Amino acid sequence: xxxxxxxxTVLILVAFVAASCGFDEPAHSDYFVVTFLPDMPALTQEGxxxxxxxxxxxxxHRPNFIAVSGASPxxxxxxxxxxxxxxxxxxxxxxxxVNAALMRIELAQYGATAYAERKDGFIIxxxxxxxx
Numbered sequence: 001x002x003x004x005x006x007x008x009t010v011l012i013l014v015a016f017v018a019a020s021c022g023f024d025e026p027a028h029s030d031y032f033v034v035t036f037l038p039d040m041p042a043l044t045q046e047g048x049x050x051x052x053x054x055x056x057x058x059x060x061h062r063p064n065f066i067a068v069s070g071a072s073p074x075x076x077x078x079x080x081x082x083x084x085x086x087x088x089x090x091x092x093x094x095x096x097x098v099n100a101a102l103m104r105i106e107l108a109q110y111g112a113t114a115y116a117e118r119k120d121g122f123i124i125x126x127x128x129x130x131x132x
Contacts, residue, residue, distance in 0.1 A: 027129035030057055034089060034122045041084040047121075051089065054124045055096045063126040065102050066093065071118035072107040082107070082119070089122060 032054040035047035068089055086105055094100050
């Protein structure tokens, strides 16, 4: 009888731990807007705070993936400044122990005017749970 109680206790404990680890966690995302100084690879004060918050959140609660969305002026190679900014974002996550394989870079192409309006900002999405 005591053996059954022990097994049942262990089973309940395992189920509790599994539930708290995010199995069957509803799909959701956290978003952070990271901004850079115009025409520079340096973050704005707000951008630095947003990146710091995103990195801390990803370190505390491992996301399924991290999407970094930004603007591109059109087809062709990624502009050098955009690449420097993406490298800075990736370095912040990897430097805090986040697996680089979780990173997904998503650059959308825009015309000249729309690109100029969007080029200094990136949206970081931390995706959690089972995605449909």
